[in-house]
Amino acid sequence: MKCSCERCELKTLFFSHVSLYELNDICEIKEERSFSKGEIIIKEGEQIKEFLYMKEGLVKLSKIGSDGKEQIISFSKPFDFVSLLSVFSSDKYKYSVTAVENSVVCILDLEVVKTHAKQNAMFTMDLMKRVSEATDKIILENLEIKRKNLKGRVAHVLLYFANYVYNNNEFELPISRREIAEHIGMTTENVIRTLSEFRKDKIIKIFGKDILIADKKRLEGISEFG
Amino acid sequence: MKCSCERCELKTLFFSHVSLYELNDICEIKEERSFSKGEIIIKEGEQIKEFLYMKEGLVKLSKIGSDGKEQIISFSKPFDFVSLLSVFSSDKYKYSVTAVENSVVCILDLEVVKTHAKQNAMFTMDLMKRVSEATDKIILENLEIKRKNLKGRVAHVLLYFANYVYNNNEFELPISRREIAEHIGMTTENVIRTLSEFRKDKIIKIFGKDILIADKKRLEGISEFG
DNA sequence: CGCGGCTTTGATGTTCATCAAGTAAAGTGG
């Protein structure tokens, strides 16, 4: 009886240096779970008992500040592996992960994975590469946002979804205006005002959650500066 | 002939799961280099050929934005191991590292270290833990700064140096006002104005680069909000 | 000594948050 992990398209990302024997060991204990839009996948502060990675969907990584307000650190797709973030540095999750689109996650027992990681250095190297790439992306993205003003930040987020997430100039915004604000560190009202302004200037078209980027060159200019 | 690494106080951080035989192998090729304040240790964009870690001093991690302005991502002491950041995710450095105090760095050939990492999974796990801790710290620190206003950010930076770097309410600020500004994403003038205001309110005393925190409770209040 | 970089302060204007008020949309219980 072959394990279904063998045919998983994400196999090579983590398990290219894992033997079939090991893979079966890991695969037997795996559990696939679906989360609908809005559901919390990981809650900050909770004990880390499982090793999980995204198979499908889109999630947000966030944290509640001591003022009680949520800050959104990043969004991520399956290949970003943002769920690995605290796994090797802490026993508790430092961030929350929430589905912003229906998502599928594969769940493994952390101890089993760690046992393999302690024995198979190439596997551990692969994991490290993933974790490093994910964190690099987060740090660079946040630096980019930091150096822009309000309009630049909103433009940046729109381009992020168009280019990086959906590969399309027309898309359904998976998050609320408030969440954009929580991500770029501005107020909801000003995010809305900026979007309205882009609409008036015919840079984008808005139909509720649906966005169409009409003048990409100009949006890129605004993202770069003001 | 015993290798001097065996007596290095940082040995256990990286090499607690490395055999004496392996350690000698690594130790033989090591080179210790000193950098004076202001010297560039790592330049973004350069090929990564070496594996380095800080033994002494204080450095800043930074990046030049496409607008040509420098942004300071974080400061770090020896145990933060910020120099490992891009090592396992890219072949080129994504950030620059500059000494802000006289610093000593231990330099190993990256290939040799990687060879060991591929064979010794426990060593690789140790490295991963370090890298994860370093990046976690960066992400959390930048989130904290992001949610504060100008005064809160300046207060935060002062408390960071007092509590985390120097363990003393009196210290010599290792960086310029401009560098504080580049770290917190505000202008140099406003950083200076804020420091002057803290001085007028008798929260701190300033003698050029020397800072004394006179009313820590209040500074903490300002850091928390406003 | 003079030049460039760092520091400081003031004046001014822009950007952004806050407050307020209203509409639309979405979830909730009878």
Added chain:
DNA sequence: CCACTTTACTTGATGAACATCAAAGCCGCG
């Protein structure tokens, strides 16, 4: 399914926070 409540969205008015511009003093260094 409809009234009801809540949450999301939108716009405007106002003031606070912050950037920019300008000018001058200071310090280290060639």
